[in-house]
Amino acid sequence: MLDAIGILKKVIDYAIASGASYAEARFHNDSEKSVTLKNGEVEAVEASYERGVGIRVIVNGGLGFASTNLLKPETITQVVDKAVKMARASSSLKSVSIRFSDEEPYSVDWRVFEKKSLEDWSLNDKVDFLKKLDGEILSQGVNVSSRYLTYSEENTERAYVNTEGSLVLAMVPRPSFFALITVSDSSKGVIQRTLQFGGSGGLEVVDSWRLEEKLKEEVKVLHKMLVDSVQPPEEIMDVVIGSEVTGIVSHEASGHPGEADRILGREGAQAGESYLKPTDIGRKIGSEVVNLVDDPTLPGSYGFYLFDDEGVKARRKYLIKEGRICEFLMNRETAANLGVKSNGSARASGYDVEPIVRMSNTFMLPGEYTLEELLSDVSKGVYIKSFMEWNIDDKRWNQRYVGLEAYMIEDGKVTVPVRNPVIEITTEKLFSSIDAVGRDLDFTAATCGKGDPMQGVPVYTGGPSVRMRRIRIGRAG
Amino acid sequence: MAELHEKTLKKLMEKGVEEAIVILRSVERNCVRYANNEPTVAFSEAVDILTIYSSIMERSFLGSFENVSEDFIEKIVDEVVTMTKNSPPSPYYTPIPKGPFSYRSEKRVERRIGKLDEQLVSYVSEAVKASREAGAERSAGIIYSEYQEEKLASSTGLNLREEASSITLNNRAFASPEATGQWVSCSTALRDFDPYDAGRRAGEIARMSLNPVLIDEGTYDVYMGPLIFANMMSEVAGFASGFLVQIEMSFLTGKLGEKVGSEELTVIDDPTMPQGLGEKVFDDEGMPTQRTVIIEKGLLKNYLHNSRTAKVAGALSTGNAGIIYPHPWNIVVEPGSMKEEDMLHKLGRGLYLTNCWYTRYQNYRTGDFSTIVRDGAFYVEDGEVKRSVKGCRISDNLQRIISNIEALSDRLYPIKWWEVEVPTYVPAAIIRNVRITRAFG
Numbered sequence: 005m006l007d008a009i010g011i012l013k014k015v016i017d018y019a020i021a022s023g024a025s026y027a028e029a030r031f032h033n034d035s036e037k038s039v040t041l042k043n044g045e046v047e048a049v050e051a052s053y054e055r056g057v058g059i060r061v062i063v064n065g066g067l068g069f070a071s072t073n074l075l076k077p078e079t080i081t082q083v084v085d086k087a088v089k090m091a092r093a094s095s096s097l098k099s100v101s102i103r104f105s106d107e108e109p110y111s112v113d114w115r116v117f118e119k120k121s122l123e124d125w126s127l128n129d130k131v132d133f134l135k136k137l138d139g140e141i142l143s144q145g146v147n148v149s150s151r152y153l154t155y156s157e158e159n160t161e162r163a164y165v166n167t168e169g170s171l172v173l174a175m176v177p178r179p180s181f182f183a184l185i186t187v188s189d190s191s192k193g194v195i196q197r198t199l200q201f202g203g204s205g206g207l208e209v210v211d212s213w214r215l216e217e218k219l220k221e222e223v224k225v226l227h228k229m230l231v232d233s234v235q236p237p238e239e240i241m242d243v244v245i246g247s248e249v250t251g252i253v254s255h256e257a258s259g260h261p262g263e264a265d266r267i268l269g270r271e272g273a274q275a276g277e278s279y280l281k282p283t284d285i286g287r288k289i290g291s292e293v294v295n296l297v298d299d300p301t302l303p304g305s306y307g308f309y310l311f312d313d314e315g316v317k318a319r320r321k322y323l324i325k326e327g328r329i330c331e332f333l334m335n336r337e338t339a340a341n342l343g344v345k346s347n348g349s350a351r352a353s354g355y356d357v358e359p360i361v362r363m364s365n366t367f368m369l370p371g372e373y374t375l376e377e378l379l380s381d382v383s384k385g386v387y388i389k390s391f392m393e394w395n396i397d398d399k400r401w402n403q404r405y406v407g408l409e410a411y412m413i414e415d416g417k418v419t420v421p422v423r424n425p426v427i428e429i430t431t432e433k434l435f436s437s438i439d440a441v442g443r444d445l446d447f448t449a450a451t452c453g454k455g456d457p458m459q460g461v462p463v464y465t466g467g468p469s470v471r472m473r474r475i476r477i478g479r480a481g
Numbered sequence: 482m483a484e485l486h487e488k489t490l491k492k493l494m495e496k497g498v499e500e501a502i503v504i505l506r507s508v509e510r511n512c513v514r515y516a517n518n519e520p521t522v523a524f525s526e527a528v529d530i531l532t533i534y535s536s537i538m539e540r541s542f543l544g545s546f547e548n549v550s551e552d553f554i555e556k557i558v559d560e561v562v563t564m565t566k567n568s569p570p571s572p573y574y575t576p577i578p579k580g581p582f583s584y585r586s587e588k589r590v591e592r593r594i595g596k597l598d599e600q601l602v603s604y605v606s607e608a609v610k611a612s613r614e615a616g617a618e619r620s621a622g623i624i625y626s627e628y629q630e631e632k633l634a635s636s637t638g639l640n641l642r643e644e645a646s647s648i649t650l651n652n653r654a655f656a657s658p659e660a661t662g663q664w665v666s667c668s669t670a671l672r673d674f675d676p677y678d679a680g681r682r683a684g685e686i687a688r689m690s691l692n693p694v695l696i697d698e699g700t701y702d703v704y705m706g707p708l709i710f711a712n713m714m715s716e717v718a719g720f721a722s723g724f725l726v727q728i729e730m731s732f733l734t735g736k737l738g739e740k741v742g743s744e745e746l747t748v749i750d751d752p753t754m755p756q757g758l759g760e761k762v763f764d765d766e767g768m769p770t771q772r773t774v775i776i777e778k779g780l781l782k783n784y785l786h787n788s789r790t791a792k793v794a795g796a797l798s799t800g801n802a803g804i805i806y807p808h809p810w811n812i813v814v815e816p817g818s819m820k821e822e823d824m825l826h827k828l829g830r831g832l833y834l835t836n837c838w839y840t841r842y843q844n845y846r847t848g849d850f851s852t853i854v855r856d857g858a859f860y861v862e863d864g865e866v867k868r869s870v871k872g873c874r875i876s877d878n879l880q881r882i883i884s885n886i887e888a889l890s891d892r893l894y895p896i897k898w899w900e901v902e903v904p905t906y907v908p909a910a911i912i913r914n915v916r917i918t919r920a921f922g
Contacts, residue, residue, distance in 0.1 A: 040805075042573065042727065042728060043727075043728070045571055045572050045573060046568070046569050046571045046573075047571065047573050047789075047805065048541075048543060048805045049541070049542050049543070049564060049567075049568040050542070050543045050544065050545075050805070051542070051543075051544045051545070051560075051564060052544065052545035052546075053544075053545070053546050053547055053548060054547045055547050055548040056528065056547060066520065066523065067520075067521065067522045067523070068522070068523050068524065068525075069522055069523070069524035069525075070524060070525040070526065071524070071525075071526050071527075071528070072526070072527045072528060073528045073529060073530075073547040073548065073549065074527060074528070074529060074549075074550075075548075075550075076550075079527070082527075083525065083527060086511075086525040086527075086598065087524070087525060089598060089599065090511065090513070090523035090524065090525055090598055090599070091523060093523065093598070093599040093601075093602045094513060094520035094522070094523040094602050095520075096602065097515075097519050097520050097602060097605070097606060098519050098520060099519060100519075126567070127564075127567045127568065127569075128567070128569070131569050149729060150727075150728050150729040151728075152728040152730070184728060184729075184730055184845075186728075186729040186846055193847065194729070194844065194846045194847065195844065196729070196844050196845060196846055268517075269516045269517045269619075269621060270516045270521050270621075271516070271621075272516045272517075272621030272653055272655065273514075273515075273516070273620075273621035273622040273623055273651055273652070273653040273663075273899075274623070274651075274899045276838075276855075277658070356526055356528065358522055358524065392842070392843045392844065393841045393842055393843035393849070393850065393851060394841055395839035395840070395841045395851055395852065395853050395874070396839065396853070397839075397853045397855065397872075398838065398839075398853070398855055399658075401920070402853070402872050402874070402919070402920040403920065404851055404874060404876070404918070404920075406843050406851075408843075424843060426876075426918075428874070428876075428918055428919070428920050428921055429920050429921045429922050430920045430921070430922040432922065433920075433921065433922025434922070456514065456623050456899050457512075458899070475921065475922075476921040476922075478918070480843055480849060480876070481849055481878065
């Protein structure tokens with residue numbers, strides 16, 4: 005890594021000498037190793053190693069980015085030349101120069117330590133682990149027609165320098181697990197579930213997932229939903245959603261629209277813009293019990309980081325406080341546009357992409373109610389514990405969540421399973437209909453996609469169980 | 482003198498690997514992103530990526546390495562040999578194809594496209610100008626120019642080389658925050674690349690989209706323009722991957738030989754298309770690629786296979802490796818006979834939809850899904866656009882959608898952008914009885 009720092013410093017010096025007013029350089033040494041089991045047998049043992057440098061410059065008010073994994077001095081010099089040339093060319097069409105917010109430079113080395121080393125877990129151990137899980141899935145007396153299980157270990161090692169004196173070193177190991185399970189019944193058809201687990205740390209993170217127990221439970225639930233579920237009533241009812249659904253709502257309807265680059269139009273052609281305007285801080289968007297944050301500093305989380313990819317110190321951000329928009333997610337460019345400081349939300353998925361505004365761990369804060377208390381006050385409604393299909397428009401206003409594990413609530417009690425109840429609702433209606441928030445808090449690992457070139461970054465979505473009053477439930481299909 | 486990938490292969494074999502394929506990809510790519518009519522960032526990339534597949538006694542390993550240089554070969558080879566030896570034997574193991582094969586040799590590549598850099602800014606300027614002239618206030622988009630060289634050497638004696646280049650622009654025009662239009666220009670030949678046309682068409686759709694209104698939920702006949710139809714068709718062809726079929730992550734699982742779509746629909750993976758955006762001579766196993774009919778007049782004819790998925794299926798490889806995951810290269814939907822200008826009349830009453838995004842599945846095996854309509858959606862009556870509409874979602878089933886195709890236009894458009902990653906050549910389509918939903922509140 006020390007070699008890398010020397011190279012990076014030379015790179016930014018060369019960029020300044022070439023006409024840049026600002027330069028930063030980031031070195032990544034990233035790896036991912038995975039094992040995939042297809043229907044009980046090993047399909048693939050794979051590994052990828054990504055190692056390269058990304059350079060970002062401001063020249064004449066234009067922003068340029070260049071990357072290479074050809075780490076010879078002459079190649080890197082050519083890449084800097086290209087970044088400067090492209091930035092200068094794009095500046096010719098700019099009416100307003102790119103600026104970055106003023107930030108304190110840090111010299112810091114942060115890393116996530118493995119309490120139980122992943123290195124000690126051999127490839128054979130991993131294969132045995134997956135085969136055991138596969139066996140448990142098959143042993144539930146349910147017709148599981150196909151299984152696809154993948155265990156992965158990513159490790160990212162990064163060095164970042166900029167011309168303002170920042171030097172940030174980081175290392176994060178991240179194990180993850182993905183499953184697609186299909187349960188069949190000769191008369192009822194098929195039902196499917198995708199599951200993702202992830203975190204930062206070592207083998208202790210994998211242990212914490214309790215995969216054996218969870219997969220066995222999921223298979224039984226899938227069978228029950230397939231065989232026993234009935235169509236939900238199509239009417240306006242009270243709805244209680246579980247943590248998994250609260251998590252995706254938090255991510256899609258609060259996190260994404262709160263990204264300042266979307267608000268300012270920078271993602272307009274791809275992921276889209278936002279229902280929020282720069283002047284919407286303080287706007288009422290939900291009931292007073294809604295408090296929602298993005299927090300990269302949660303230990304062990306999948307979206308964990310302590311300094312972002314612009315060298316800015318990470319912190320918890322309140323996106324919604326007591327039902328009102330509180331803060332946007334910002335990097336240095338959008339913060340400068342909005343006349344404030346960055347809140348450390350810049351992330352780059354690899355050395356070969358620019359850092360852009362991203363979420364980390366986005367979740368609704370828990371309240372005071374037990375699940376039983378949330379349910380007890382519902383005379384007729386639906387409890388949606390998990391989901392498969394979802395989507396939201398590119399302003400993050402019109403969204404749909406289709407339940408997977410779901411039940412009727414009758415006189416305060418969970419009763420019969422219901423098949424794929426649909427919530428299709430606007431963001432304001434959704435957040436405004438929440439009248440009570442549970443005290444339970446759980447997280448789901450996900451890979452959030454944004455940007456062009458596409459950047460997938462690890463995140464948590466999360467929250468407690470939540471009760472919504474009088475919203476429309478529809479049927480799928 | 483042996484090149485890097487050849488040296489890597491030689492060392493692997495010397496260290497006891499029984500079979501190996503080594504691919505060296507060199508990519509040069511330049512790009513300008515823009516928003517609010519101005520560039521937001523310009524970037525440039527130059528990378529070499531070494532992909533290695535190896536096997537010993539039915540134990541196999543697939544690796545991708547970016548620290549590619551002479552100094553690292555020893556380290557990479559040692560890592561590959563160790564990983565291969567430590568891998569368990571797999572029943573999915575298949576010997577790599579031996580050949581001899583014959584390959585098409587007539588592929589034409591414009592190398593200069595990959596060298597375009599500053600010129601991209603002027604293309605952006607053209608697209609933005611055209612959108613404004615057509616009635617948009619502002620545009621956002623992205624332009625890529627790319628050149629790629631791929632070299633493959635295998636333990637079965639294959640030694641192959643292929644180049645590719647392309648230029649693609651995606652322009653999204655805004656006539657108001659709610660009135661947007663999108664169009665693309667994608668080509669492997671600079672003479673066919675037309676940023677002005679992409680900007681103009683996007684701007685025209687945006688202008689038509691002004692003052693949209695909400696519509697009732699229900700079942701509508703739909704005229705799908707090329708962008709949204711390309712999205713549907715890339716989903717359909719993607720689900721033909723033998724890998725997805727075998728893990729039941731596809732509505733085409735178990736339906737080979739069955740009717741899955743309308744007689745109007747023929748979908749082909751055609752990497753042999755001259756100067757196609759996804760033209761490809763050989764796959765990741767060194768097999769010659771081929772034109773594979775996936776759906777012919779509504780009948781599911783073939784899945785897309787590599788050697789591994791072909792073995793499971795008792796079929797032959799269709800030259801679509803991905804060593805683990807077979808995938809389409811260049812999707813082509815056969816055109817119909819209708820003139821585009823007659824499509825609205827044919828529709829009569831219904832919706833004219835231009836684009837969609839965020840397609841997600843409740844159940845891949847059944848094809849139950851929804852997708853958000855965006856960038857120009859219109860209510861049509863008596864064959865004429867009556868008003869712009871908003872807030873629509875297609876909430877339906879993919880097999881039902883393709884079974885209800887009634888007519889296709891006679892012109893193909895090349896489509897490749899953020900939502901359609903595999904190049905897809907499609908006409909416009911009329912589809913009956915599409916379920917449309919919208920948000921409550």
